[in-house]
Amino acid sequence: MAALTRVSGSVGLISLLNPPVNALSAAVRQGIVDTVRRAVSDPQVKSVVICGQNGVFCGGADIKEFGGHMSGPPLVPIFNTIEAADKPVVAAIEGSALGGGLELALACHYRITQSKARLGLPEVSLGLLPAAGGTQRLPRLIGVPAALDLITTGRHLTGAEALKLGIVDQVTDQNTVEAAVKFALSIVGQSLESRRISTLPCPCPADIDAFFEGVMQRVKKSAHGAIAPVACVQAVQAAATLPFTQGMQREQELMATLFGSGQARALQYCFFSQRVVSKWSSPSGSRWDTSKPKPVTKVGVIGLGTMGRGITVALALAGLSVVAVETQQQQMMAAQHAVSGMLERTARRRGVSLVGDQIRYSVELEAVADVELVIEAVFEDMALKEKLFKQLSTLCKADTLLCSNTSSLDIDHLASQTHSPQLVVGMHFFAPAHVMKLLEVVYGPRSAPQAVATAMELGKRMGKVSVAVGNCSGFVGNRMLMPYVEEASFLVEEGASPEIVDRALEEFGFPMGVFRMSDLSGLDVGWKVRKARGLVEPGQMSRVRQGRRYSPLGDLLCEQGRFGQKTGRGWYLYDSAGSREAQPDPWLQSFLEEYRARQGLVSRRIDSQEVLERCLYALINEGFNILQEGIAAGPEDIDMIYVFGYGFPRHRGGPMFYASQVGLAQVLQRLEHYQQLHPDIPHLRPSSLLRRLVSSGSPRIQRWREIIRMPHSSL
Numbered sequence: 001m002a003a004l005t006r007v008s009g010s011v012g013l014i015s016l017l018n019p020p021v022n023a024l025s026a027a028v029r030q031g032i033v034d035t036v037r038r039a040v041s042d043p044q045v046k047s048v049v050i051c052g053q054n055g056v057f058c059g060g061a062d063i064k065e066f067g068g069h070m071s072g073p074p075l076v077p078i079f080n081t082i083e084a085a086d087k088p089v090v091a092a093i094e095g096s097a098l099g100g101g102l103e104l105a106l107a108c109h110y111r112i113t114q115s116k117a118r119l120g121l122p123e124v125s126l127g128l129l130p131a132a133g134g135t136q137r138l139p140r141l142i143g144v145p146a147a148l149d150l151i152t153t154g155r156h157l158t159g160a161e162a163l164k165l166g167i168v169d170q171v172t173d174q175n176t177v178e179a180a181v182k183f184a185l186s187i188v189g190q191s192l193e194s195r196r197i198s199t200l201p202c203p204c205p206a207d208i209d210a211f212f213e214g215v216m217q218r219v220k221k222s223a224h225g226a227i228a229p230v231a232c233v234q235a236v237q238a239a240a241t242l243p244f245t246q247g248m249q250r251e252q253e254l255m256a257t258l259f260g261s262g263q264a265r266a267l268q269y270c271f272f273s274q275r276v277v278s279k280w281s282s283p284s285g286s287r288w289d290t291s292k293p294k295p296v297t298k299v300g301v302i303g304l305g306t307m308g309r310g311i312t313v314a315l316a317l318a319g320l321s322v323v324a325v326e327t328q329q330q331q332m333m334a335a336q337h338a339v340s341g342m343l344e345r346t347a348r349r350r351g352v353s354l355v356g357d358q359i360r361y362s363v364e365l366e367a368v369a370d371v372e373l374v375i376e377a378v379f380e381d382m383a384l385k386e387k388l389f390k391q392l393s394t395l396c397k398a399d400t401l402l403c404s405n406t407s408s409l410d411i412d413h414l415a416s417q418t419h420s421p422q423l424v425v426g427m428h429f430f431a432p433a434h435v436m437k438l439l440e441v442v443y444g445p446r447s448a449p450q451a452v453a454t455a456m457e458l459g460k461r462m463g464k465v466s467v468a469v470g471n472c473s474g475f476v477g478n479r480m481l482m483p484y485v486e487e488a489s490f491l492v493e494e495g496a497s498p499e500i501v502d503r504a505l506e507e508f509g510f511p512m513g514v515f516r517m518s519d520l521s522g523l524d525v526g527w528k529v530r531k532a533r534g535l536v537e538p539g540q541m542s543r544v545r546q547g548r549r550y551s552p553l554g555d556l557l558c559e560q561g562r563f564g565q566k567t568g569r570g571w572y573l574y575d576s577a578g579s580r581e582a583q584p585d586p587w588l589q590s591f592l593e594e595y596r597a598r599q600g601l602v603s604r605r606i607d608s609q610e611v612l613e614r615c616l617y618a619l620i621n622e623g624f625n626i627l628q629e630g631i632a633a634g635p636e637d638i639d640m641i642y643v644f645g646y647g648f649p650r651h652r653g654g655p656m657f658y659a660s661q662v663g664l665a666q667v668l669q670r671l672e673h674y675q676q677l678h679p680d681i682p683h684l685r686p687s688s689l690l691r692r693l694v695s696s697g698s699p700r701i702q703r704w705r706e707i708i709r710m711p712h713s714s715l
């Protein structure tokens, strides 16, 4: 798993051999121990270069090992041995040096990297900290503030950025291993004293206590309950205040608390789930590995409202040519101005050059006649979309893919308006589309595998986490959101305030509770959907509609012109229209009291446990229905949709993983309890799949797909 060869006469070249990313599995660690020992003791070897096979240095510790019994030599003594070697050791970094991979490089005396290589300590995103000396060596090398930034965010750097920060000694655009070997030859005989990072003092800010207090406050606030970022700060603080050996001890202690935590399990599940969802399959049998995407270079975007603008920006940033169509001249000019601004800001933030020249604007639909793929992003109005799809089907090339950004309308119906229904899929982006990572790719029974593969591939090029889902009202994300939002309103009817509900959800880890979120997106959005479904009865207070419990509270607020942040009033009060500072609204409190009195509802005390159980279990229950119906292929799909599109705390793994951690029997029992209390709320009726999983012994989430596919009787 690691090979030693002698090159250029006196350089011992150690190659890590564990495709695809040369993760530091037990066998690789043993390979490093053996090859380093041989290189150090071989008198013909004067210097050493460590590289990775196939253009990747090392993707870090083998995450798959974390779930089971760990064996093989541990990393810390291996890295200490490398650093203590009396022959110079040079890391030749190509591809990636992440986590334990970068820690290995930091134990070497010199680092040479390809300019485009990715370097970083992303352990925090796995619920861990860099525990092979990373928290102690990096601050000594680049100073406390820069190290804290990298370790607490886990962000990746390019080789060029790493050079600027002083993490690497040289960047090359040539063959990195050859450059490292040449360099290794040139430094033989030089003193290594100043090259052993563990022996360096740690450059610290002046008032160290005040500095760490401030950092800790900021990190806790943005962590939303995640424990790893806090432990990362504590470990770096140890580097700043303790000698290396004691700092290493502290690093190990902190790692021990994180390693077995539920948060680490959840975050590692997210890492693998993100990869699982890219390997999509549909009930028709089409799959990621048997469906070849069609090459796409030019995309049409129709409708330049908020969504269309964001999609245009995301496409341009991905290097695609875009034909952006808005039939109203004035809207088009406004959109062009807005898109340029968004591109400028994003390019500045990402430190890349501006990419506006590949966007062509037009007021004519015919401008998309020669594109390979169209994304429709006009108003959520079926009649408008029907007409548009008919027109597109006639004017575009016969093999052009027609995609809709609808968030809930029937994709099959849109497909049926075209000459080639097999070329129609949903591409449901989330606002702001150039920022949010999620893309739901919605297939219907007639969608061609190539159409799904092409939309998935396009999403990947745009940097999205693309999840393939079946067609149903609301698809996966919005369908599950309905019971969640409804439960929140029911709780307010029964005695909770929006603040009580939001506080419970925010303490759980959501960046925003359901009412703050509704105020942000606009209460009129849901009102419009409910109107379209025939649920709204203006001025009416009845709490049963279409045969089930209904809360008219949202409608009543909208009737008062309270649309949320944009009108300065919604579930909360804001200083002014557009302001983001939500204040509890005394008007709303009396409105609710009056409402309850008129409805004959006796207000009761509702605690955060009930808020969490009713909102989350209702959402999870709908997730089980979705799995049962085959709308999502597996729990990972649902979890990635919720983590990347709806702010579900990543350190909880997503709703389905969370349910598996709570225990399926417990979720079932609580749903049964609430259903008895509220028989008029259908979404509290436990899903038959949940019952089936519980009676199968609540298997691990990785086994759910098997159970879902097993034939069963619904009797």
Ligand SMILES: CCCCCCCCCCCCC[C@H](O)CC(=O)SCCNC(=O)CCNC(=O)[C@H](O)C(C)(C)COP(=O)(O)OP(=O)(O)OC[C@H]1O[C@@H](n2cnc3c(N)ncnc32)[C@H](O)[C@@H]1OP(=O)(O)O
Residues within 6 Å of the ligand: 020, 021, 023, 058, 059, 060, 061, 062, 063, 064, 075, 096, 098, 099, 100, 101, 103, 118, 122, 123, 126, 128, 129, 130, 131, 132, 134, 255, 256, 259, 260, 272, 275, 276
């Ligand atoms: C009481 C108990 C006390 C406990 C103490 C225990 C101490 C334990 C010792 C810990 C020592 C700490 C060491 C270190 O600090 C910890 C780490 O290093 S954690 C790992 C950090 N590294 C990462 O997070 C990188 C993860 N990988 C990536 O970001 C990307 O894969 C990549 C490297 C940038 C490459 O990206 P792509 O080219 O796009 O490829 P993919 O992402 O699709 O990956 C391909 C394939 O490889 C699998 N894979 C990737 N990285 C790893 C990995 N580190 N381990 C295992 N497998 C990995 C990935 O899942 C894909 O698999 P496939 O889907 O094809 O099956």
